[in-house]
Amino acid sequence: MPRHYNRLKTAVLLAVLSAFMLMVGGLLGGSTGLVIALLIAVGTNAFAYYNSDKLALRSMRAYPVTEADQPALYAMVRELAQRAGQPMPRLYLSPTEAPNAFATGRNPQNAAVCCTEGIMALLDERELRGVIGHELSHVYNRDILIASVAATIASIIMFLVQFSWFLPSSDNEDRNPAAGLLILLVGPIAASLIQFAISRSREFDADESGALLTDDPLALASALRKLEQGTAERPLVPEASVQTTSSLMIANPFNASGMTRMFSTHPPMAERIARLEAMARAR
Numbered sequence: 624m625p626r627h628y629n630r631l632k633t634a635v636l637l638a639v640l641s642a643f644m645l646m647v648g649g650l651l652g653g654s655t656g657l658v659i660a661l662l663i664a665v666g667t668n669a670f671a672y673y674n675s676d677k678l679a680l681r682s683m684r685a686y687p688v689t690e691a692d693q694p695a696l697y698a699m700v701r702e703l704a705q706r707a708g709q710p711m712p713r714l715y716l717s718p719t720e721a722p723n724a725f726a727t728g729r730n731p732q733n734a735a736v737c738c739t740e741g742i743m744a745l746l747d748e749r750e751l752r753g754v755i756g757h758e759l760s761h762v763y764n765r766d767i768l769i770a771s772v773a774a775t776i777a778s779i780i781m782f783l784v785q786f787s788w789f790l791p792s793s794d795n796e797d798r799n800p801a802a803g804l805l806i807l808l809v810g811p812i813a814a815s816l817i818q819f820a821i822s823r824s825r826e827f828d829a830d831e832s833g834a835l836l837t838d839d840p841l842a843l844a845s846a847l848r849k850l851e852q853g854t855a856e857r858p859l860v861p862e863a864s865v866q867t868t869s870s871l872m873i874a875n876p877f878n879a880s881g882m883t884r885m886f887s888t889h890p891p892m893a894e895r896i897a898r899l900e901a902m903a904r905a906r
Contacts, residue, residue: 639817663782672771676735679727679868685715685737696743699752700736703759707836712736712762716743722853725871726758727767734762745853746846753843754850757833757873764832766825770870773821780814822870822888830895834902844899850874851892 671678690697697714704711712726712734722741728734736758738751746754761767834840850873859865859876869876870888 663779669771671774672729672767675729675767675771676727676733679725679871680715680735680737682865682868683717683719683725683737683739685717688714688716695748696738696751699748700755700759703752703756703836707759707763709759709763710734712759716740719859720744721857721859721876722746722850723859723872723874723876724754724758725868725873726761727871728762729767730765731762734759741853741857742850745849749839749842750846750849753833753837753839753846754873756837756839757829757843760829760832760836761825761871764825764828766829769825770822773818777814777818819888823890826888826890827895827898830899831902834899840899840902840906844896844903847874847892847896847899 688696693714693716700714701711709731712728712731713736715735715737717723717737717739719739720741721739722745724736724738724742726734726736736755738754742751742754830843834843837843854874854876855878858878859869861869861877865876874892875887875889
């Protein structure tokens with residue numbers, strides 16, 4: 624699927640999420656409630672945006688590595704960063720056997736790439752290069768910014784839903800009780816589903832961008848195949864801090880089955896692999 628389609632889909636989803644926020648604000652909190660929620664959500668998510676790298680790395684107990692520590696990994700990341708015309712990111716390893724990787728940082732100048740010790744043992748050099756290309760693409764595509772905007776809007780909706788009856792509003796007399804009750808029931812679910820759909824769209828985009836950066840879509844497809852099995856065998860414990868970082872990772876680090884798949888920030892591995900294989904065939 625072309626990258627411009629994924630970006631259009633992301634823009635449409637953000638617009639839908641924004642429209643939903645305005646509707647919820649009008650029905651539940653009125654203009655006053657919307658302003659209060661906006662200030663709180665922007666403040667908390669701005670902090671998270673500017674400290675995204677520190678928060679994510681701390682949640683995975685990551686430690687920095689130098690070129691002397693990991694010469695092959697360092698050379699791989701440097702080669703891809705130079706190919707993209709971007710600065711060298713900081714490199715970290717996470718002391719966990721769960722195979723995964725993520726990149727974080729609000730821009731290429733503040734980027735960090737983290738691999739778990741599990742993924743270093745699981746993948747060969749070509750597959751790991753495919754993963755690094757995917758992760759660097761998240762930074763170059765400004766996905767941390769997009770995720771932060773989506774999180775801010777979703778946070779506003781959650782705030783309005785949870786505190787709607789305590790917020791002052793000039794529209795109290797005109798509120799529709801039935802509409803308010805419906806929003807209370809479905810609002811959080813709808814906001815979460817749209818936010819997760821944005822995240823899944825960005826994963827497809829990073830897969831394609833990463834495959835173009837490495838010029839090797841089959842390497843990433845092979846890595847994803849191994850990661851699907853590896854994360855199933857060695858999932859991470861879904862602690863609160865790790866759950867926040869999980870959306871950054873290349874593979875869903877938790878066991879996902881049944882209804883939980885609906886709320887996954889990652890698209891199905893089979894679909895991601897199929898798209899990469901189609902890319903390879905079209906070359």
